[in-house]
Amino acid sequence: MRTSWIDNLTSRLGSDIGIDLGTATSHVYMRGRGIVLSEPSVVAINAHTRAVYAVGNEAAAMVGRTPAHIIAIRPLVDGVISDFEITEAMLRSFLENTRDNRLPYQIRPRLVIGVPYGVTEVERRAVEEAAISAGARQVFLIEEPMAAAIGANLPIQDAGGVMVVDIGGGTTEVAVISLGGIITSRSLRIAGDELTNDIITFAREQHNLVLGERTAEKIKMTIGSASPLAQPLQTAMRGRDLVSGLPKEVLVGDEAIRTAMKKSIAAILEAIRLTLEETPPELLADLMDRGITLCGGGALLRGLDHLIQTSSRVPVHIAHDPLTCVARGTGAVLEHLDELKGVLLPARGN
Ligand code: ADP
Ligand code: MG
Numbered sequence: 001m002r003t004s005w006i007d008n009l010t011s012r013l014g015s016d017i018g019i020d021l022g023t024a025t026s027h028v029y030m031r032g033r034g035i036v037l038s039e040p041s042v043v044a045i046n047a048h049t050r051a052v053y054a055v056g057n058e059a060a061a062m063v064g065r066t067p068a069h070i071i072a073i074r075p076l077v078d079g080v081i082s083d084f085e086i087t088e089a090m091l092r093s094f095l096e097n098t099r100d101n102r103l104p105y106q107i108r109p110r111l112v113i114g115v116p117y118g119v120t121e122v123e124r125r126a127v128e129e130a131a132i133s134a135g136a137r138q139v140f141l142i143e144e145p146m147a148a149a150i151g152a153n154l155p156i157q158d159a160g161g162v163m164v165v166d167i168g169g170g171t172t173e174v175a176v177i178s179l180g181g182i183i184t185s186r187s188l189r190i191a192g193d194e195l196t197n198d199i200i201t202f203a204r205e206q207h208n209l210v211l212g213e214r215t216a217e218k219i220k221m222t223i224g225s226a227s228p229l230a231q232p233l234q235t236a237m238r239g240r241d242l243v244s245g246l247p248k249e250v251l252v253g254d255e256a257i258r259t260a261m262k263k264s265i266a267a268i269l270e271a272i273r274l275t276l277e278e279t280p281p282e283l284l285a286d287l288m289d290r291g292i293t294l295c296g297g298g299a300l301l302r303g304l305d306h307l308i309q310t311s312s313r314v315p316v317h318i319a320h321d322p323l324t325c326v327a328r329g330t331g332a333v334l335e336h337l338d339e340l341k342g343v344l345l346p347a348r349g350n
Contacts, residue, residue: 017098017136018112018330020147021087021127023076024169024192024297026056027324028094029331035324036098043086047071050085055093078170078189079116079144081126091134108137112330112344114144117173117185124345140333141345145175145185147329148295152319156180156343161283162290164319165272165308166326167298169193172268174275176283180343184278188271192298195261196220202260207250208242215239220301223254226265227303227310265304269311276312291315295325 016031021041028037039056046053047069054062063072075086099106111131115124124141131139145164146156154162154177161178169192175185199216203209211219215238223233233254241248272292276284292314294305299322309316319325333340 015098015100015106015109016112016334017095017109018114018327018334019091019094020114020144020324020327020330021076021079021091022168022326023074023079023171025323026090026094027327028098029327029334030098031331031334034331035327037094038324038327039094041074041076041090043073043075043090044070045073045086052086052089052093055090079168080119080123081130084126084130087126088130088134091130091136095135108135110138110140110334111136112140112142112333114147114326114330115141115345116171116187117143117145117175117182118187140347142330142333142343143182143345144326145173145182146177146343147327147333148173148319148325149175149177149293149329150332150340150343151325151327151329152293152295154290154293160286160290161279163275163279163287163292163314165268165292165294165299166296167191167268167294167301167304168296172271172296172298174271176275176279176287178283178286183280183283184275186271186275188267190264190267191296192220192301194264195224195298195301198261198264199224199257202256203237203239203250203252204242206256207237207248209237209239209248209250210242211237211239219252219257220261223252224257224261225254225302226258226261226307228258229254229302265307268298269308272308272312276314287314291317293317293319295319295322297323 018029020027026041030036040060042059043055044053044059044062073086075083081087128139148166149156149164156177157180161176163176166173172188172191176183196217200211203211223235237250237252299318305316
């Protein structure tokens with residue numbers, strides 16, 4: 001790769017940073033270092049003054065353990081900014097955490113940030129402005145499915161098609177990419193968090209048991225599955241009895257949890273099917289060879305790869321480290337800006 005003296009100098013004094021602002025978790029990639037930070041996209045603020053108390057892990061740990069006036073905010077909803085100032089505070093904190101305090105002077109970093117496919121002009125501007133006021137020198141935006149595909153090492157520049165399915169917290173994004181562009185894409189507001197909600201509903205309706213969100217998510221991760229398992233799994237669901245108000249524990253097996261999540265999983269399968277239906281036949285032929293690549297936290301649900309493969313009749317692979325695909329994709333763009341410039345969204349000249 002070509003590097004000029006100015007690049008060398010700026011990469012020593014400042015930094016190039018790639019960010020995946022996830023609804024659930026944000027990841028930060030630093031050029032030359034890789035992923036340096038993965039923290040919940042949560043900010044704890046004073047509800048009266050809106051002063052920021054903590055960001056990320058620290059903020060998440062405060063939830064439910066602090067006086068009532070300290071509240072936790074997730075500033076991103078469905079991948080777009082729902083609270084501008086809080087997003088800016090979160091970005092600022094991430095940038096501060098990546099700064100090398102040994103250096104006497106630093107140039108403000110350049111940022112590559114992933115945004116959902118199809119965000120509006122206003123939403124794009126909000127991300128750019130939040131990043132600039134949080135201390136970035138320049139901001140580039142990339143569509144998340146593209147970043148995910150790059151992070152998963154898929155040959156996006158080829159004429160052959162690749163398909164990525166990113167199952168995050170709030171949304172599932174399905175995209176077919178060819179020649180460095182997104183050919184078809186579909187976004188669905190059913191993803192990992194909906195599966196967690198399904199478990200909460202199941203526990204309440206079938207067992208009169210009120211589960212906390214984190215408990216339900218843990219049940220999903222420990223025994224959740226999308227297709228029948230060779231070895232049955234079970235776990236204890238602990239919560240509050242809806243009737244007595246007292247603590248209660250109920251044993252649950254993988255099949256009951258699978259049934260609870262069935263409808264949401266069917267919606268994800270349907271989104272994949274509809275995207276395949278819209279894919280030109282030449283690209284479909286390539287997809288049969290290359291398969292579908294899963295990323296995002298939802299890709300880790302047991303047996304989901306298998307289920308998608310049987311229902312779509314296309315081979316399915318889970319990306320290496322699916323949770324950081326988008327961030328590693330933004331990082332790859334930073335490392336190879338010259339070759340990959342074309343995949344960025346057109347700059348608005350910041
Ligand atoms: P986002 O990009 O929206 O921040 P992520 O890609 O980080 O989302 O994925 C978060 C979702 O993945 C959550 O709903 C979480 O419960 C789910 N998830 C994470 N790990 C697992 C796992 N091992 N099994 C099932 N779901 C998981
Ligand atoms: Mg994501």
